[in-house]
Amino acid sequence: MQPAGNLDHVDRQLLSALSADADVTNKSLAARLGLAESTCAYRVRALREAGIITGTRVQLDLALLGYPLQAIIMVRLGSHTMxxxxxxxxxxxATPGVIQAFHVAGADDFYLHVAVENAEALRDFVLQHVTSHRVVRQTETHLVFxxxxxxGVLAAPSDR
Structure with a gap:
């Protein structure tokens, strides 16, 4: 992987633009940054090969898909073996409904960002997929409004 210190201004502009809109075409991206299309394509390919760009994501409207309730579930373990x-x-x-799982330091061990159909589904999710594990000692659930x-990390600093 290429260290971040080896990225030049153009690489950072490319990454910033792609972070804002991963669907942008190479032609549009090159025009926006004043690059030749071939240079733009080469640079993006090099950033992928270096492991700096690791993929692209589609953002879904979870409510329109039938999952309007989101929550953060904080999980504490009773046993901390590797x-x-x-x-x-x-x-x-790997549990369906988990948007992101974070292994964290502090009083809690994991944070789960989940999306479910309703309050009953949230309760069932916690009981069936979280507290059912023998190492889980405690959970705390927070609704996401x-x-x-x-x-992001490549955004221009705001004027204060």
């Missing part, structure tokens, strides 16, 4: 942690992490991340994407 095998228990890895097994649970793999299981939680709204989700907004952040500026």
């Amino acid at each position: 095998a228990n942690v890895n097994q649970l992490y793999d299981s939680l991340a 709204e989700v907004r994407g952040g500026a």
